[in-house]
Amino acid sequence: MPTASRIPHPAYQAKIMSADAAAALIPAGANVGMSGFTGSGHPKAVPQALAKRMETLHAAGEDFQIGLWTGASTAPELDGALAQAHGVSMRLPYQSDPTVRKQINAGQMQYTDIHLSHVAQLAWFGFLGPLKVAVVEVAGILPDGRLIPSSSLGNNKTWLDLADHIILEVNSLQHAGLEGMHDIYYGTRIPPHRQPIPLVAPGDRIGDCYLHCDPAKVIAVVETSEHDRNSPFSPPDETSERIAGHIIQFLQQEVQAGRLPEDLLPLQSGVGNIANAVLIGLNKGPFNNLTAYTEVLQDGMLEMIQSGKLTMASATALSFSPAALEEFNANIDFYRERIVLRPQEMSNHPEVIRRLGLIAMNAMIEADIYGNVNSTHIMGSSIMNGIGGSGDFARNAYLSFFMTPSTAKDGAISCIVPMVSHTDHTEHDVEIIVTEQGLADLRGKSPTQRAQLVIEHCAHPDFRPALRDYFDRALQTAPGRHTPHILSEALSWHDRFVKTGRML
């Protein structure tokens, strides 16, 4: 399909230019807000052209870096390209790119890791500094100038509203049938002018299908025809299937106990293979008429919509494998009736999450015996990806699960430790911990009660004796027995791993 047909607007047609020409309009030192969420809907051409320009300038001895703001993670042609060009001084609010991660952990790039629901409002409040340029991928432009959003929404509305200048990438490979799938709430305000968000069910439409932007701010329109990241999923391994099994069994028990409705409550699922395994398990499981209110819609949920198990899903991004994308594109009219894409400040909004009463399921790096969770750091110092939406969901959900295999690195690492090396979710926010070993239901429990459940239900048997020994000795020797710790040993498992390659 020729892209030009997606820009039936003379003023915008007049601004069509090459990616190189558009990238030349981005000034050094600017904060740039780009689209993109979990490898979908990010600009594909301008970031690479900008990276090329940076490399040329750097080779000539000139400084050229930007502050890079996005929805969440992007893809090699955005985060990867700009990082390889050493072109990013400050990154926010989330990343999962190997080159970016390496530079952050080398101290070469500053990174601010922010709750995804907070980003838009922090930008509006002026707390993140001025936003010079927005670079946003869209699926098309209407004759009246409104924009058909792409496969993710993220912070696009906010970047378009706040930036001084706008560069649009119009991607003809995004299915034209995305039109009508989005719901962009234009009722947000800055305090003291905020009103209740009128959303009471996952499928509610409270806004507009289109993004608005001031044509006078648009300085370039770039035509592209490029795929999203579209990473394939591994089929669930035995560990993931066992985690999924524990969760489904627990949900059944909660229904039987009258603490959950028969068709559950809206599901939120983090990204990755464990989350996908849980969804595959739910698709074969006993629950029907399910809904989802989540961040990213991946293969597992698409299959649940296809099968009829999931009747409605709200998200801020679509992130499919190539096979799932083919299914989605082939039946987009069917899916448009069952999927709503929203800005991330809505998909992750504490007000809505608490009102709907989500069942939140998120992966973690490690948990400690007292129920504190680390979602972001390896051995206390190095960033992995970021907190993403896990804090928005865990704090405000009806039920909140944190999931991990009980060990990592072929058994060298226990994912259940005496004390987490970094805390992203505190003891006050963690309800249920699940590993392939089992599930610890921490609701209403004191720290020492939690410790016994986490050690006996979740830790790998190879690490249980050492965890019991730590807990027992802490109970004997700590200055207090509310959360007994041996401070000289609390982080020794991590320290030993750094020094020897094994926690024990």
Next chain:
Amino acid sequence: MPTASRIPHPAYQAKIMSADAAAALIPAGANVGMSGFTGSGHPKAVPQALAKRMETLHAAGEDFQIGLWTGASTAPELDGALAQAHGVSMRLPYQSDPTVRKQINAGQMQYTDIHLSHVAQLAWFGFLGPLKVAVVEVAGILPDGRLIPSSSLGNNKTWLDLADHIILEVNSLQHAGLEGMHDIYYGTRIPPHRQPIPLVAPGDRIGDCYLHCDPAKVIAVVETSEHDRNSPFSPPDETSERIAGHIIQFLQQEVQAGRLPEDLLPLQSGVGNIANAVLIGLNKGPFNNLTAYTEVLQDGMLEMIQSGKLTMASATALSFSPAALEEFNANIDFYRERIVLRPQEMSNHPEVIRRLGLIAMNAMIEADIYGNVNSTHIMGSSIMNGIGGSGDFARNAYLSFFMTPSTAKDGAISCIVPMVSHTDHTEHDVEIIVTEQGLADLRGKSPTQRAQLVIEHCAHPDFRPALRDYFDRALQTAPGRHTPHILSEALSWHDRFVKTGRML
């Protein structure tokens, strides 16, 4: 004033009995939900009678303990009496009593420390187990059976709704003029039936002035005439005044920069002497037409209402010194126009806090150089009080301050440490740290940027060299430089304090 005149309802009059007789109706092993928030509005007679009964039974070799749920902290005649009788097996969601604290830290009492906005819904969801008895202080009963609430609301609505049996204490020392000051929202539901909370300004009234209860559940009415805790405040010391000065100066800068309206946004203030000093400072300061949406209304805010600086205040509890109580009672008609008391699930509701855009100011025990905050634990193991509402407010506020003197124990302890010994507020939730030394504005900053600000602006000069040394060596030697830590040293300051009485 004779109390009987406050019970003009024949069915309730028929249930008037002694505290001893009422306490005899509470079964062993029951979860008991009592009123009380920050030493106000708690039952005064039944808990002491229950403690006496427990002591008698214990002396006879019988077990008798209860699970004790409240709004927040209470007073010696509730928490203190029951703990001295060794009568509490499980305490939630907050406490500040010396005997309770001692038993928790001795491992003799289980304690579940919960965000105060979460308590009511966790009880409704059934996650805390069954609630057998509610013991609630009220200021009076109407002829139609509705209850005039007392000086705090806390979780009273929830306890009255959920408990199998109800014991009312009618306290004639609570001013009759409290009638009409409360706003009890009866629109709460369990998901999936929740609706937006229709509250858009601190003074909005969205509910009922009275608590409802099923008269068939009331098993006893006990007449009392007892004061609330009414602890006096110390006048602000120089440290508190300097902290207050930094905050007020910062707020002025934010107004000048256009990031805050001239009359600010609604204030939330934690309890205690530092918070009170900030309020005293604001009362003398440049801002006018202020409002408050907070948990506890203390002397500082009362003075601001009296002076006209504060035009409206919403809270869940009044907690005054004897002198402030006298002023309040003498002019209760004036204050009733300017104060709204709500259930704590409303005063602390994330939906409302984020909508109103609060300026949140809370005390802490310690912060680390990367901006993580410990609000609850002494040296990692011992509980102090609890998280209270600080998580509800800090996470959802427009601006969030955490305040502490830079040192404790006559300089033996630095309140700025390499790594907090317990995390209650993560790096993702902490915006501004303030000590008497200065203020660190962490908004939008990376961890290493934060470290420099926290060390140079907030740490005491006696501890700055050691903190700089830790940070510098961590930058050199840590496996990652995003949040560089030396794991074998990160908690060594706390460990040294436990062993030697000094952090350095």
